[in-house]
Amino acid sequence: MSIFVDNNTRLLVQGITGREGQFHTRQCIEYGTNVVAGVTPGKGGQKMDDVPVFNCVAEARAKAGANCAMIFVPPPFAADAIMEAADAGVELIVCITEGIPVMDMMKVKNYIKNKPVRLIGPNCPGIITPGECKVGIMPGPTHKPGGPIGVVSRSGTLTYEVVHQLTQQGIGQTTCLGIGGDPVNGTNFIDCLEAFQADDDTTGIVMVGEIGGDAEEKAAAFIKENVTKPVVGFIAGLTAPPGRRMGHAGAIVSGGSGTAQGKIDAMKACGIHVCENLGTLGELCASVF
Numbered sequence: 001m002s003i004f005v006d007n008n009t010r011l012l013v014q015g016i017t018g019r020e021g022q023f024h025t026r027q028c029i030e031y032g033t034n035v036v037a038g039v040t041p042g043k044g045g046q047k048m049d050d051v052p053v054f055n056c057v058a059e060a061r062a063k064a065g066a067n068c069a070m071i072f073v074p075p076p077f078a079a080d081a082i083m084e085a086a087d088a089g090v091e092l093i094v095c096i097t098e099g100i101p102v103m104d105m106m107k108v109k110n111y112i113k114n115k116p117v118r119l120i121g122p123n124c125p126g127i128i129t130p131g132e133c134k135v136g137i138m139p140g141p142t143h144k145p146g147g148p149i150g151v152v153s154r155s156g157t158l159t160y161e162v163v164h165q166l167t168q169q170g171i172g173q174t175t176c177l178g179i180g181g182d183p184v185n186g187t188n189f190i191d192c193l194e195a196f197q198a199d200d201d202t203t204g205i206v207m208v209g210e211i212g213g214d215a216e217e218k219a220a221a222f223i224k225e226n227v228t229k230p231v232v233g234f235i236a237g238l239t240a241p242p243g244r245r246m247g248h249a250g251a252i253v254s255g256g257s258g259t260a261q262g263k264i265d266a267m268k269a270c271g272i273h274v275c276e277n278l279g280t281l282g283e284l285c286a287s288v289f
Contacts, residue, residue: 001199003202004127012061016051017043024070025070028134037051040053052064070094093119093120094120105184123185138159143173144163147172148203148204149289150176150204151175155181207233209235209236211260216233221266235260
């Protein structure tokens with residue numbers, strides 16, 4: 001099994017005719033993802049390779065039966081693209097776009113909170129169920145099908161590194177996803193942990209966090225109370241100076257909160273196996289799992 005995406009995912013790509021949209025759509029198709037439609041306003045009736053392009057998401061959903069949207073729309077228009085997909089009833093929305101204003105994302109969060117949709121991202125690498133479906137920009141060959149480990153991370157690049165080390169250890173993955181590093185996003189750690197806990201094929205979880213906010217502390221408390229499967233954790237940014245944003249918009253230590261050491265201490269207190277040297281994470285996972 002897996003979480004959120006699988007062989008039944010029918011993907012539409014918003015922004016499919018742009019350079020990034022075309023490149024990554026082709027990568028998803030090559031991996032085996034069922035890409036059924038693209039959306040670019042004003043270009044309806046065209047095709048991107050063999051993928052039909054529509055003017056709006058509602059038309060693409062009605063005519064192609066899409067149940068998942070991947071967004072490669074520029075930052076000024078990305079929030080509207082998310083809300084358009086939500087209005088069309090697309091069940092899963094994966095927003096890759098980086099640099100969406102925080103105020104725009106606050107509007108999006110409020111807009112979709114009572115709708116039956118799941119948003120992953122923005123500013124994320126997407127989600128992959130190895131051997132079945134890739135929605136995003138992850139390097140497909142790095143992943144190993146067959147499980148049994150679920151991976152969730154705030155960082156795209158660190159997701160790739162974790163998966164690479166797991167694969168080198170011969171450990172397959174059920175589903176791997178990046179939830180994004182922005183202050184306001186859709187799916188959070190707890191959503192993913194809950195789904196992995198409920199997935200019978202996932203027997204262990206890797207959670208990668210970073211400085212800023214309190215998402216990791218909340219996730220650690222949730223793990224202690226609700227997750228029976230072993231969890232390996234890693235926190236990036238141990239040497240980050242206070243007050244300076246590091247990489248992601250949400251990765252900033254301010255007012256003494258959000259520090260890497262504080263998160264590490266919270267994770268250890270909740271029974272998580274914490275890796276403090278990224279280079280040894282694969283070995284730790286092989287030992288724990």
